[in-house]
Amino acid sequence: MTTVSVDEKSLPAADKNHSGLAFRIEPVVSVALAAALVGFLEYATRAGWISDIVLPRPSRVAWVLVDGFSTGFFQQHIISTLSSLALGFVCAFLAAVVVASVLTSSQFLERVFLPFIVAFQSLPKVAIAPLIVLWLGFGDLSKVTIVAIVCFFPIMVNTMQGLRVRDRDHYDLFRSLGAKPHQMFFRMRLPHAVPFISAGAQIGVIFALIGAVVAEFLGANSGLGFALIQAKAQFDVPGVYACLVLLMAVGLLLHFITSLVERRISFWLHDQSRIQI
Amino acid sequence: MRDGPGLSESIMNTSNAPVTTIDGGTHAQFATGMRCASALTIQGACKTYKRPNGPQFLALTPVDAEVREGEFVSLVGPSGCGKTTLLKMCSGLMSLSGGKIVHGRTGQKVQPGSYGFVFQVPALLPWLTVFNNVLLPARILGLPIKEAKDRAALLLDMVGLGNAHQKRPSELSGGMQQRVSLARALLHDPDLLFMDEPFGALDAMTRADLNMELQRLHMSQGKTVLFVTHDIEEATLLSDRILVMSANPGRIVADIPVKLPRPRGLAAKKDPQFYAVVERIHQLLDKRTVGRLVP
Numbered sequence: 001m002t003t004v005s006v007d008e009k010s011l012p013a014a015d016k017n018h019s020g021l022a023f024r025i026e027p028v029v030s031v032a033l034a035a036a037l038v039g040f041l042e043y044a045t046r047a048g049w050i051s052d053i054v055l056p057r058p059s060r061v062a063w064v065l066v067d068g069f070s071t072g073f074f075q076q077h078i079i080s081t082l083s084s085l086a087l088g089f090v091c092a093f094l095a096a097v098v099v100a101s102v103l104t105s106s107q108f109l110e111r112v113f114l115p116f117i118v119a120f121q122s123l124p125k126v127a128i129a130p131l132i133v134l135w136l137g138f139g140d141l142s143k144v145t146i147v148a149i150v151c152f153f154p155i156m157v158n159t160m161q162g163l164r165v166r167d168r169d170h171y172d173l174f175r176s177l178g179a180k181p182h183q184m185f186f187r188m189r190l191p192h193a194v195p196f197i198s199a200g201a202q203i204g205v206i207f208a209l210i211g212a213v214v215a216e217f218l219g220a221n222s223g224l225g226f227a228l229i230q231a232k233a234q235f236d237v238p239g240v241y242a243c244l245v246l247l248m249a250v251g252l253l254l255h256f257i258t259s260l261v262e263r264r265i266s267f268w269l270h271d272q273s274r275i276q277i
Numbered sequence: 278m279r280d281g282p283g284l285s286e287s288i289m290n291t292s293n294a295p296v297t298t299i300d301g302g303t304h305a306q307f308a309t310g311m312r313c314a315s316a317l318t319i320q321g322a323c324k325t326y327k328r329p330n331g332p333q334f335l336a337l338t339p340v341d342a343e344v345r346e347g348e349f350v351s352l353v354g355p356s357g358c359g360k361t362t363l364l365k366m367c368s369g370l371m372s373l374s375g376g377k378i379v380h381g382r383t384g385q386k387v388q389p390g391s392y393g394f395v396f397q398v399p400a401l402l403p404w405l406t407v408f409n410n411v412l413l414p415a416r417i418l419g420l421p422i423k424e425a426k427d428r429a430a431l432l433l434d435m436v437g438l439g440n441a442h443q444k445r446p447s448e449l450s451g452g453m454q455q456r457v458s459l460a461r462a463l464l465h466d467p468d469l470l471f472m473d474e475p476f477g478a479l480d481a482m483t484r485a486d487l488n489m490e491l492q493r494l495h496m497s498q499g500k501t502v503l504f505v506t507h508d509i510e511e512a513t514l515l516s517d518r519i520l521v522m523s524a525n526p527g528r529i530v531a532d533i534p535v536k537l538p539r540p541r542g543l544a545a546k547k548d549p550q551f552y553a554v555v556e557r558i559h560q561l562l563d564k565r566t567v568g569r570l571v572p
């Protein structure tokens with residue numbers, strides 16, 4: 001997704017017109033498509049083409065949502081999921097950036113720990129979730145921990161990627177000025193890593209949502225995953241779908257927030273990519 | 278003595294040449310005493326690049342040369358003859374495979390932060406504005422920031438980018454980026470300048486302007502400059518001495534003094550001596566790259 005950014009005024013008029021138009025029309029088309037799909041499903045379910053167990057009527061799901069929100073039922077679960085997710089994500093983010101900084105600070109450390117990183121990376125992290133629940137019990141603590149473990153690695157691996165200096169000329173420039181290691185870190189390597197870190201965070205936040213739901217499946221007393229399991233236990237198919245819709249909305253929201261932040265902090269990449277188009 | 282292997286042919290200027298060649302009005306005070314001191318002494322410096330798999334590559338055979346304080350020395354030669362390599366070794370950015378290069382006054386290696394380096398590529402930081410890119414040396418060296426800002430503005434005016442302070446490098450043309458990197462190299466007012474094809478991407482007019490600007494800096498502040506260029510006329514116009522290099526293996530084949538009076542303007546290009554030097558370098562380069570007649 002592109003945005004209208006500063007250098008637009010430097011583009012030729014024809015280009016500006018085109019990109020301006022394209023920007024306004026795309027979301028409208030997306031929304032219209034979604035509406036058409038929901039409308040079609042409503043028609044299909046009413047006509048009896050699809051069984052109620054497989055797919056309840058969208059209108060019924062909508063009713064469940066309205067009902068749930070009016071009693072405060074969904075708010076409570078959304079807040080529960082989001083707050084553990086946010087806490088786990090922030091812890092993982094800080095830890096990942098610090099660990100990546102330490103590991104990339106010396107080739108020795110990086111080489112020693114690389115096999116461990118690869119080993120952990122290839123392990124599906126949700127597979128450790130039952131163990132975490134075993135250790136930390138049912139509750140928010142294990143939920144936060146699972147979220148943190150799940151999103152730690154994508155952020156760390158991306159950050160490490162960004163912190164490795166590949167630009168020989170920037171490196172020479174800093175050395176020619178006698179820059180100290182901390183100056184190299186804060187003035188060159190870290191800024192260079194910012195786009196990588198935010199790319200990692202963008203993947204990480206979606207992983208975090210998966211982690212939170214898995215944790216709620218395994219044992220929790222609140223959260224959207226918990227609500228979903230409960231609805232399932234009562235054969236409340238519209239309820240299950242309502243939870244899925246909410247999870248999708250939460251995922252979209254998180255993606256939207258992180259890409260907004262991403263665009264803010266790695267603006268120079270977007271400048272370049274725009275010009276290259 | 279200052280030459281590379283096999284250059285008995287070069288016209289020598291052993292004793293007092295640099296002092297006599299620099300005799301413009303404004304810098305007369307520099308042309309005394311300490312002027313003769315050497316800024317850089319290169320003794321048998323050579324470079325072999327190690328390849329992870331395969332034979333080593335001899336990029337530069339042992340080279341001897343000397344650059345005196347306040348002297349403007351150019352390196353010319355075909356692509357791949359080791360100009361960048363030699364420049365980076367002189368500045369201490371690259372290790373030597375043999376020999377040594379010492380800073381005249383201290384007898385030590387050249388200190389980081391004490392010189393300015395214009396790299397062959399602009400090497401601007403894309404996340405900083407033009408102004409902050411120019412200011413970078415001050416931030417790293419911990420110079421007083423207020424004076425540095427004034428100086429950055431002056432330097433940007435000098436390179437003709439006074440109205441581009443807040444732009445990002447990605448919004449500049451290649452030539453503009455190169456000029457920013459020139460301003461950056463001058464920010465901390467170093468006595469010693471290493472310049473690797475600093476004007477390579479510039480149009481002829483901007484190039485001529487900046488040539489004059491560089492000559493003025495060199496003359497008025499007695500800066501020592503080691504300058505790489507592909508443009509023989511540019512080298513002749515600016516230099517006190519031109520080191521002609523040759524590839525396969527990289528070496529210095531001639532050391533040619535340019536004794537035209539300074540300041541040299543457009544008129545200098547009409548001087549027969551100017552053409553004699555340009556001609557001579559063309560010959561040397563031709564022989565090396567095409568005919569390979571010289572041992």
Ligand SMILES: Nc1ncnc2c1ncn2[C@@H]1O[C@H](COP(=O)(O)OP(=O)(O)OP(=O)(O)O)[C@@H](O)[C@H]1O
Nearest residue numbers: 326334336355356357358359360361362363397527
């Ligand atoms: N990092 C490196 N590793 C291996 N070989 C290198 C490396 N850098 C340069 N070389 C080789 O050393 C030789 C000299 O390179 P150098 O960059 O000094 O040339 P140059 O004279 O600056 O050329 P140009 O005018 O094209 O900039 C070249 O043949 C190049 O292939």
Ligand SMILES: [Mg+2]
Nearest residue numbers: 360361397473
């Ligand atoms: Mg070069």
